[in-house]
Amino acid sequence: MPPSKVSRDISLAVIRTACSNCNLRELCLPFGLSEEELARLDELVNVRKRIKRGEHLYRAGQAFESIYAIRSGFFKTDVLLEDGRDQVTGFQMAGELLGLDGISTERHACNAVALEDSEVCHIPFSRLEKLSREIQALQHHFHKVMSREIVRDHGVMMLLGAMRAEERLATFLLNLSQRFTARGFSHSEFNLRMTREEIGSYLGLKLETVSRAFSRFQEEGLVAVQQKHIRILDTAGLKLLINRHGYPGHGL
Amino acid sequence: MPPSKVSRDISLAVIRTACSNCNLRELCLPFGLSEEELARLDELVNVRKRIKRGEHLYRAGQAFESIYAIRSGFFKTDVLLEDGRDQVTGFQMAGELLGLDGISTERHACNAVALEDSEVCHIPFSRLEKLSREIQALQHHFHKVMSREIVRDHGVMMLLGAMRAEERLATFLLNLSQRFTARGFSHSEFNLRMTREEIGSYLGLKLETVSRAFSRFQEEGLVAVQQKHIRILDTAGLKLLINRHGYPGHGL
């Protein structure tokens, strides 16, 4: 595992930017704001940071001050148990927010690590709260984003608590596909940014089990797997696979 | 499973109430508000509903309009898969909020069921948003509550993804104990409101596994179990049990 050396401060090239020009407007905080409101958000979200692959955006325990919007790149978040076990709690891509977990205790509750060279917008939280007291649409949208995170987490609980290995992986692939689609990329072909071990941690499986499930999907013609490159060949087949184990005598 | 007959409207005895007199002030939304601010919250949260054991407070798919603060009683929330599998996503007790999942899509994303006769305070969400634009402390506290839910969910993911059956149950019991303590009840002795099957669903286990784990805890003198009555005899022992399976060669 890489982070053996003491982590220096993140190499942050600070750049001016503007939500009003961002092509992720529709996915991110600016959603639904008027021109004038957008301009006010711009004043707040005006600093971008570059995070290189493998570096931490923040670590569990650090004081919380800001949330981050992913401008480009790919992240994972994870939590650690005292004895060294860890659990990946999510993978985040462009347009999604990082750091919401820190509001609760004013300290970050998880680690956020870039899985590829990335850029994030820096959003001081107290200023966001101030602005969302003034702009109703911003307030409401922010609440929706937090709520969506809660709903997403419940979906992961379902996945971890009630699904078998292949169902979990199928759900994961379909979810990735859908999120890539929403960003204008191919829904059927993409590169995984994370290792089998990270996928396994997220899905509550060991890396060998993830690997075997991929192989089986390939045998059955559901996907074409070549290392990190994935082509989804049979979306319907993957969906079908997920709902086959509910009632006894439902096919298997 | 009971809900076979068509669910009539919840029998709701509507009662006037006031946050300013509520003995759950310190746990609930009013936390940190001044006298005057409290009075304004009172205007909003002025209706109480009674929900009888087994009844739904809301169902997945219903239009979202309000969140609910539990005044007394005990609830579970769960999500359903199309094929009939379900996953309990949480157990909620007095002072906790229900319905945050509905903000995202304006429809409830899960079911909320009373596990004993309960009372909830009804909080129209649009009015809460309005008030929290005007009262900074309320806004901030509400954000903290949502964030806390996210952090809690990540803890459950850790539990489901990285722990074994007995660790999960121990974690669950310690969590209940801590929450009862915060409400002024005994930390070592309480009654479970949920069945073994519901505990199992929450923990990603079958009811038989939950039962066996209880028996084993009893054999080892960690807890005294008599049906739904639980006495925790060795808190330290339960905690110890949780961190024994991390690194290889860590005791087991």
Next chain:
DNA sequence: CGCCAACTTGATGGCTGTCAAGTCAGGTGG
């Protein structure tokens, strides 16, 4: 008193974890 849901306990099996060996791909240095 009897019924039924909830719970406990035992026997068995299967999914996934563990351990191990081997393959592949990408990057580095000669």
Next chain:
DNA sequence: CCACCTGACTTGACAGCCATCAAGTTGGCG
């Protein structure tokens, strides 16, 4: 440009934890 090296991945054999199936017990309630 190629050999080497390393991390990531695949595949196989085996084992263990938990699910499944089944029978019996308990406790609450009408």
